[in-house]
Amino acid sequence: MSTLNLLVAVCVAYVLFLFFVAFAADRLAAQGRKAWLRSPLIYTLSLSIYCTAWTFYGAVGSAARNGFEYLTIYLGPTIVMVSWWWLLRKLIRIGRTQKITSIADLISSRYGKSSLLAAGVTILAVIGTTPYIALQLQSVTLSFSVFAAQSDGLAAQDQAIVAFWLSMGLALFTVLFGTRNLDAKERHDGVVMAIAVEAVVKLVALLSVGIFVVWGVSGGLTEALNRIDASEFGHWHTDRSRWAGLIFLSAAAFLCLPRTFQVLVVENDDENHLRTASWAFPLYLCLISLFVVPIAVAGLDIMPEGSNPDLFVLTVPLALGQNGLAMLSFLGGFSSATSMVIVAAIALSTMVSNHIVMPIWLHLRPSGASVSGDVRAAVLMARRISIVGVVMLGYLYFRLSSGGEALASIGLVAFCGLAQVLPAMLGGMFWRGATRLGAFAGLTAGFAIWLYTLYLPSFGVGTILPMSIVENGLFGLAWLRPDALFGITGMEQLMHALLWSMLFNVVAFVAVSLVTFPSPLERLQAAQFVNIFEHSTNARSWSGGTAQTEDLMVMAQRILGAGEAQVLFLRHARRQGARGNLPAPTPDFLEALERELGSSVGAATAHAMVGQITGGMAISVEDLMAVADETAQMLEYSARLKEQSEELSRTALELRNANQKLTRLSVQKDAFLSQISHELRTPMTSIRAFSEILRDTDQMTPDEQSRYASIIHDEAQRLTRLLDDLLDLSVVENGQVNLNLRDGTLRDALDRAVSSAAIGEDGFQLEIKRDFGKENIVLHTDLDRLSQVFINLIANARKYCDAKAPRLAIRVMQEADRVVIDFQDNGSGIAPDAVDMIFEKFARVSDQKAGGAGLGLAICRQVMTRLGGSVDYVPASRGANFRVVLPYRTALAAQ
Amino acid sequence: MTRTTERPGPPTVFHERRTYRRRRVMDAARVAPLLALILWMIPLIWPQSGDGTVSSAKALIYVFVVWAGIILLTWGLSYLLAGEVDELSDSDT
Incomplete structure (x- = not known):
């Protein structure tokens, strides 16, 4: 069995192992046993997705070519991780509370959920990541070819085949474990677990090679350091701008790369994990980069001139006959490449499907997203297609660029x-x-x-x-x-x-x-x-840690009073068994205090006040609303009270006015009674006296008799007139009067009234000014009663006008639905405080000028009311002005 | 009882001091990355040619010693800030 075949077998076995790990992790997660799946260690290891095959192989190559520059790639992320407290914690909190699914989602969400920005970032990410995926495929095929070189070599088309099957396998893995569910937070337990395992393989592989080189080849740490000093990079020498620039660049990339963002933010399960990762991931990076320079130096020493330094990690153990170590090293590189492709494909496919495919799909569908299950299936399909698309894009890029330096x-x-x-x-x-x-x-x-x-x-x-x-x-x-x-x-x-x-x-x-x-x-x-x-902290019960009991005491004293507050605090201090007279700000005490304060200032206000002092929580919207409610209720109550008191004072004023009127009426009545008794007694006395004279005097001339009899007659007539007036008033008031309705002109009525009023004129002349043209109005009314009113008004003017040359103007105005007749004299008018009395019975403006019983105007008003009109006193610029108003139905315009 | 007249001092001061300490630990956590950056920028001022150049082994040791120091510092700070993160993160569960 050739080395190549063994390699393929190991690869397949390793991939199957990864499938198993991911599958088992997903199963465990489904059963809810997430505790150790989601530990800080797994989180830290998954962050190693940052270290790809490019860093696994490339770091040694970079060190061999450019010296210490490779370190910058690890220093940047280390600084970012050390900034966890003010940077990453916030980023992760945002990601968790806003349910962020990718870096494009973050940018879009922040800027008003802009789909244009999301699509832009997605395109940028695809353009930036596709060559990177190609780079991973290249590194795997290169490492294959290293082993193949030992046997019979690897032809170009074989390289392409390796890359193709590798990308197909990775796409399959990613589709299987990356799109199992549409979890809101886009977490993939199986994938993360597999990544963590691969992270361990990477680290162990690189450390093994490093330890072998330092202790196995160089002969100890000191020797290794000496060899470094003796090698061609001997002295510290770097391009200064690149040193600073690359630290910045790698730090920025660590935050912005879709795959690191995916594991750092999206897959984060607990903010507490970040606390561990803040030092553990820098440690991982430190260990990864620890043996890079020794390996590079050893490679430059051992390997023949012109060999590819990017593959020293692989070729150095092979050259020294350590086939097992070389195999482990190969697996490390393989792990780096595969994990990067998997996570990058997941991150990119999420972005592509969420921000490019789905918007277009929803836009093209006429009915929109009406059925939820429909969309779910579509999203999953879009994501799967995106994964295959992204991986294939990387493969195509690899084929087209045909490897080489450009890719490195x-x-x-x-x-x-x-x-x-x-x-x-x-x-x-x-x-x-x-x-x-x-x-x-x-x-x-x-x-x-x-x-x-x-x-x-x-x-x-x-x-x-x-x-x-x-x-x-x-x-x-x-x-x-x-x-x-x-x-x-x-x-x-x-x-x-x-x-x-x-x-x-x-x-x-x-x-x-x-x-x-x-x-x-x-x-x-x-x-x-x-x-x-x-924004993201929920309302919680009082946490006493930061509460300041003294401040609470000061506040409580202000609200409850010093004595009561001290008693309250002392009681709680005793209950807690505290030594001083201030209790510790435990939740119990704070609640009790809040209740106590609440009885004075309302629950919401008390809660907010305690909250401000303890600083345990910001005032929530509910608190503010409750405060507003209480305030609104109090405002409403006070408004009601104010309204009632205003009403009361209004009523009181009316009552006072009525009382004054009654008092004045009573005075008037008394005056009237004395007056009427005087008026009745005077004629009665003379009647009695003269009738006694007539009875008792024997010698009386007929002249005398006639004179006395006429006196008695006159006095009796005066009495009769007085009694008639009284009777008349009571009749009119009770509505028992019969109106004698007939037609006549206003002018006739006024003529009659003026001539009647002139009777008995003694001495002075009242000048009456009239406009006869306007008085030609035909009336259908009781003209006698109307004349009576006019007579009364003219007689009043004569009686009360105090001008030297008294003058009365009678003006007639015809309006749309009524006739208005004004009687204005040139006297001093009626005193304002008497105005509301003059139409009352028995009312007289002044006692001195008392010529009648004070019933005239009262009768006038009753008569006019019966006639459907009115008589009023109208304040005028000078003099007294009485206005008589007749409704139109009783007035017809003259021909 | 004389206890009732005791000054209400120790517990409050204790709380205040603890709060104060915690604030300063947070400050330290904020400036730690700056420290790391400055320390790793120091190689920029090392002479690159002529006398006094730093040997590669020493440069390597410097970078990794700083690294180890930063890791230890971050570990310490994250240990001290454990309570803070716990308090804040349990809102999401």
């Missing part, structure tokens, strides 16, 4: 391309002002420059980029030469591309973010991402 440098080229995602990613995590357009601009600028200055030239001058562009620059502009942008020459190609692409990326990202305005969803996501630790 592709690792760093891919790093540089994927590092373009870094500004958008870190900016999104730590800067709320980063916007979708900014991220898009940064990614586009960085991607374009990377493509032009590094990726396309990496295929070799003249293959894709024409020679003319490389020599003379784009469009013949010398400052656009891909290897010397802006005319800056002399920089090494990778550093040149890294500098310009990152510079333009960051500048475009920041500048566009500053000038654009994010959408509401973007702003929400920005807040969620940047303040992830405030």
Whole structure:
């Protein structure tokens, strides 16, 4: 059995073993026995996905060619892992709370779930990863050919066959274990377990070769170090810009590579695992790189001139006849290659199916995603096709590039391309002002420059980029030469591309973010991402650790009063058995305190206050809502109280006014009673006196008799008139009056009233001003009663107008549905406090001018009410102004 | 009882000091990567030619000693910060 056949057998057995491991892990996970499947150790080992065949074989090759530069590839990730506290913890928390499935998903989710950004990052990842997969296939076929060289060699087409079957096997494995379920968090227990096993194989293989070289070949550590000093790299010598640049690049790549992001963030099961990985993964990297230089030095010593230093790990043991060690080393390289391809295919297929295939599929379907099972099957199918597609793409790339030196440098080229995602990613995590357009601009600028200055030239001058562009620059502009942008020459190609692409990326990202305005969803996501630790902690019971009892005491004293607060605190201190008079801030005590405070300020407020002091938790939205509720209730209550008190004061004012009116009425009534008794007594006295004279005087002339009798008659008439008035008022008031409705003009009624009022005019003349033209209005009403009202008003004017030349203006205004007659004199008018009294019975404005019983206006008002109109006192600029209003139905316009 | 008049000192100070210490451990965890970066940038100032060049073996030992130191430091910090991570991460389970 040839070595090659043995190799194939070992390979198949190893792959079958991996299938078994993955299958068993999936079975265990399905049974819920995840405890040791998801341990910090497994997590740390799975992170070794970063170390591919390129690092397994390539590190020694790089050391043999460029000295210590290979270390940078491991130092960058080490620094990232040491930054776990402020960087990775946040990244993982974001990934877990936002249910992130890939780096494209992270970027898209942060920038308002932009599907364009997701698709862009996906394309970038596919372009960057495909050559990398090809590199893995190449390394496996190369290592095959090393063993084959011992027997009968490996023809080119055989290499292609090996690569083809390898990629088919890897695709099958990935489809089987990578798409078993559509778990929301996209975790793959079987795959992770297999990766962890492969990580151990890698480490053990490299350490074995290293130990063999140092102690077996060189003869001990000191000897090995001496040999290093004696070898051709003797003294420390590195390109300084590459040392710094590659540390940055590898750190960026560790965060941005789809496969590392997959295991670091997506497959993370517990944030606590990160704590272990923070030191354990640097340890892994340290061990992996520990023996690289000794192996390289030994290879350069032992192997013949011109042999490929990339394969020293394999060829050195073979050359020394250690076939078993060589086999182990081969398995290590095989593990590195296969695990990388598997995880990269899973990560890429998730991105491709979620961000490219599914959006297109859903868009093409007319009905949209109506049936959930339908979509599920479609997603799984899309993912499987994507996996096969990605692996086959890598195979095609391998076939087309036909191996060679071009492929060896592709690792760093891919790093540089994927590092373009870094500004958008870190900016999104730590800067709320980063916007979708900014991220898009940064990614586009960085991607374009990377493509032009590094990726396309990496295929070799003249293959894709024409020679003319490389020599003379784009469009013949010398400052656009891909290897010397802006005319800056002399920089090494990778550093040149890294500098310009990152510079333009960051500048475009920041500048566009500053000038654009994010959408509401973007702003929400920005807040969620940047303040992830405030948002993701659930409400918990009080954790006493950081609570400050003294501060609580101060607060409690303010609210409860010093004495009560001290008693409360002392009681709890006793209950806890504490030595001082301050209890420890245990949850029990805090709850009790909160209840106590709650009875004073409301539960929500108390909770928030205790929360602020203990710092155990931020005030949750529920707390704020509860506070708002309480406040709203209190506001409502106080508003109700205010309303009631206003109503009460209104009522009180009304009552006071009514009381005043009643008091005044009572005074008026008393005055009236005395007046009416006086009015009644005066005529009665004279009637009695003169009737006694008539009765008792014998000698009386007829003249005297007649005079006395007429006095008695007059006085009796006065009495009758008074009694008539009283009777009239009571009749009108009780509505017993009969209206004598007839037609007549307003002018007639006024003429009659003016002439009637003039009777008995004694001495002074009241000048009455009228506009006869306007008085020609035909009325259908009780004209006698109306005249009575007019007489009363004119008589009042005569009686009470105190002007030297009294004047009364009677104005008639005809409106749409009523007739208004104003009686305005030029006197001093009626005092404001008397206005509301004048229409009352027995009311008189002044006692001195008492000429009647004070019933006139009361009767007027009753009459007008009966006639359907009204009589009111209208405040005027000067003088008293009474307004009589007649409704229109009783008024007809004159012909 | 004289106990009631005792000053309420020790427990609070103890808590405060513990909180203070924990904050400083977090600060240390934040600057640790900076320390690693600075230490690994030191080879940049080593002379590359002429007298005083650093031998490869010494350079290798320097890089790996720094590495080991950083691993130990991170291990210590992660041990001290265990409580913090526990407290925060159990919200998700």
